[in-house]
Amino acid sequence: MALRTVDDVFSDFLGRRRGIIKALTVDVDAFSELCDPSKDNLCLYGYADGTWEVSPPCEEVPPELPEPTLGINFARDGMKRQDWLCLVAVHADCWLMAMSFYNAAKIDQKGRQRLFEEINGLPTCFEIVSGRASGKPGVDPMQAAAKRAEEEEGSDSQDGQGDPCPMCNATYRSGEFWIQCDECDRWFDGKCVGMTAKLAEEQPQWKCPLCP
Structure with a gap:
């Protein structure tokens, strides 16, 4: 095409x-x-x-x-x-x-x-x-995934917006665009997953790269 x-x-x-x-x-x-x-x-x-x-x-x-x-x-x-x-x-x-x-x-x-x-x-x-x-040294992706799983199990956050981006570990800053996965409910830095507010408006459902 x-x-x-x-x-x-x-x-x-x-x-x-x-x-x-x-x-x-x-x-x-x-x-x-x-x-x-x-x-x-x-x-x-x-x-x-x-x-x-x-x-x-x-x-x-x-x-x-x-x-x-x-x-x-x-x-x-x-x-x-x-x-x-x-x-x-x-x-x-x-x-x-x-x-x-x-x-x-x-x-x-x-x-x-x-x-x-x-x-x-x-x-x-x-x-x-x-x-x-x-801004942190690279780690083995599987170790990073295990660490994220441990953090999620121990997290008391209700909406996930206080957690770092699961892809790049960045934390939310005022004015940035973040998007929530409709499958796992985690929040992602828009730049990290290649999403903008305009693109998000065009997609009624969004699934993050970490969901199967």
């Missing part, structure tokens, strides 16, 4: 980004298992609907769309897992930018500038996976 407007391209970017972040945080064990070094070149694909896939590159040459970095599976067992995830995240960020500006090739200069500004206003996949989005 052709993406004709800045909003179309940005929405596509948000979905693909959401899928990649989920692969590198929530679904990290499944992602790591799929990246078997004994297999041929593998890529991490994020899709517009927020899903992800580990797959060989497209056989078509040249491919219809920009391809993610090849061979992410080969480094899996040669690095610490957190370092490997951060490396994959950096290359995923490059691919997301390539996809967005490929889709925006027919949009005018002002439109491309607005697209870049909207994308640049979000934390990168690397910043989220490494922990830099929250």
Whole structure:
């Protein structure tokens, strides 16, 4: 499907980004298992609907769309897992930018500038996976998930707005846009999950990247 407007391209970017972040945080064990070094070149694909896939590159040459970095599976067992995830995240960020500006090739200069500004206003996949989005050193995603579960069990908060964002651990500041998941009722920093007030108004129901 052709993406004709800045909003179309940005929405596509948000979905693909959401899928990649989920692969590198929530679904990290499944992602790591799929990246078997004994297999041929593998890529991490994020899709517009927020899903992800580990797959060989497209056989078509040249491919219809920009391809993610090849061979992410080969480094899996040669690095610490957190370092490997951060490396994959950096290359995923490059691919997301390539996809967005490929889709925006027919949009005018002002439109491309607005697209870049909207994308640049979000934390990168690397910043989220490494922990830099929250200003804290990166931790293993599974340890972070366990810590969040412990905090939720011991929390007396009724609406969750006093809790840090489950994705980046940032705390709410006056004037920021946060959004509540309709599945788990947790609150998320809008920048972290790629949501704005305008996008939220267009979605009667919103499910966060942490919910299955």
